Amino acid sequence: EGYRAFTPDSLRPWLASLPALAARLGGSPQQWQISEVGDGNLNLVFLVDGTDGGVCVKQSLPYVRVVGESWPMPLERAWFEYQHAVVAGPHLAGLIPAPLHYDATLFASVVALLRPHRVLRGELLAGQRYPQAASAVAEFVARSAVHTSPLAQPLEAVAGQVAGFAANLALTRVTAELVFADPFEALPRNRWTSPQLDDTVAALRANAPLRAAVAELGHRFLTRREALLHGDLHTGSVMVSADDTRVIDAEFALYGPVGFDTGVFVANLLMAYFAQPGYSDSDAAHSGYADWLLEQVAVFWQHFARRYDALWAAHASGDAWPQRLFADADGQAAFAAGRARRLADIYQDTLGFAGAEIVRRITGFAHNADFERIADPALRARCEQAALALASELLLQPQAFGHIGAVLARAQAQA
Template identity: 45%
Template sequence: MTTAYRALNDGTLPGVLSALPDVRARLGGAPESWTVQEVGDGNLNLVFIIKGPAGAVVAKQALPYVRLVGDSWPLPLDRSYYEHMALSEQARHAPGLVPKIHHFDRGLALIVMEYLSPHIIMRKGLIRGTEYPLFAGHIAEFMAQTLFNTSALALPAAEHKQRIGAFAGNTELCKITEDLVFTDPYRIAKLNRWTTPYLDDIAAEFRRDEPLKIKVQERKLQFLTSAEAMIHGDLHTGSIMLTPQDTRIIDPEFAFVGPMGFDIGAVIGNLLIAYYAQTGHEERIGSRNAYRHWILLQTEKVWRVFTKRFLELWDASRTGDAYMPELFTGPEGAAAFAAEKQRFMRKLLTDSISFAGIKMIRRILGLAHTEDLESIKDPPLRAKCERQALTLARRLILDAERFSGMNEVTHAARAVLGSR
């Protein structure tokens, strides 16, 4: 029997959860003793923290519209189904790096999951200047495991195609990305916003920049057609909760089978945004130089560890229908395969760098911005940080193929900051 949908609130949610024996046991006590707090600060959903005498859980419910905009922008509730499916798949391949699911109700578009404490959203930690020594290794492991193990490098063709089909219906969430990431920042769009009037000139420049728009549309075509692996689809520093010892990836409702570099680029691009935003958060000029350096070291480490782990998985699990082992035997075959793996990773680096630049631009000239920059109260100072990020982003897109390593990306990032 399917539960009829209704938007829940702090008064009605306890009644729903009390009917779930496992969840009720986790919370303890009677529903009347539970506290419910709605904490959703994202763009799409309701998020509740429910605490009882014995413990706590998080309940996330999809709304039938974009929360950031209102009911003038309807959205299908089935996005919670794709999120649940993605979380389940990610938990299989990267256990301990996503929250545990306690219950899923497709009719209510409701996921009840592990309450993460004392974790905070990574973006908030970056604003505070907090270092997370295990983050780079954890996110690299998550991406290596989920991207490799859901690709045709690891899977038989039939299983890979089944996964493509399973996520094929998540079209409305993909459409949000297609419009807000790849299209709207390069045209006059109703929902665009930026720090005006300070960025009016560069916003207009980007709308007139034909070479830039061509490169971005090449990546949009890749996003539309390249079914490489199951991707998170929105893997930024607002979709990561962590402590110095633990990292969890949340909110994969944009998941589908797409280009691997989109996830990697999202992580890299958001780290680079945080790098430039430090100017707006330091107590005095230069007081966050060491932290800026730390951010760029993490940017390099994410790619370095990801590359190492991805290639290790590939060497250990040549079980997919792509690059079948019997085709590459003997010394010559081994050498050819080794060279192909390096070519594959170089292309993935190029893809990731380009997607990173595109993600940076959308967070400054499009609809949904980042707290890193938005929390800078002084508009001219905020615009200065944003202009630096936009300058680097444009180069990452236009010159993606010229970068031979992530260290060259971080060098370019420093060069832009140095020219301030």
């Protein structure tokens, strides 16, 4: 009722009718430069440059953009993305674009335009180094994980948010199916580098312990409501400039296990690494770029672990782990040990979810440009095969990876 998909021509007068946005853009509406850049799977995204400032308008379509009207998708996802910025935003200053406006009829959210930022995945494909990106994304996850959880909030506040995001059903179902089920079924929407990986895919599907490991993670994803997650934290959901990193595209937001966000990000760094033999004639290949990519996995995890521990210790005012019970010296030691156990738990989840994410990106519906851009299918298949080998180990023998260094060593051995 009243919904219409924007075009650059219809967006202009709409923006002009909203005084705060028009003032932010500056000048007259005719001077605003509008381009539609949606490069993702789902939505319309317009970048608007005014004479004074810029905005980014993201609007839901009633179907999956990459597929078309044959795959309908409810419009509400724009609201959940905006709501993520409202709920977690106060704790994420400088790590997400500022939310500016939401329209419930048009299912459109407006956030600050990021300039001169570029999408991290594309930058990694181009062999660029962003030394602060991995720790900034880790900071994003650590702050979200502590501040939106009952470690830092009264249970009533958390319960309200859990209930609100539990309604993000359409995209939660996308994850439940695409990540935790589809790769193990014969479905027309699945694809892989064929015929090179046919046997590998058949072996994955025939492996009941592997199916069970992924199913167990899927159960955890749907039942462990530890904190507000981003829900789609791949390298295409991160925008970077030389000195600034922002996380975008939180439309999959839900309460879930923290290790899902860390695992997806780790998986996407690992896939960038495993894709490197596909780019061996680039300049980056000669300057240790693959090693740098792999190092970012450790930078990410170590920053996350350090900050999660410190933020929890500093903001433990929620109903979980009530601090009045741990004020004495023994209590403090027990609290520190509890934090360490919790991090060990998130670490194990991270390994498993990383494995599941790698499997689904190589054998399921939505693939990564990292591998897709390797034109020679035989070369691409070798890169993907190596990534799948590590993924299987992460899923089947997570206890073999006692610390993040073991993951890096194993990745190097497989590549």
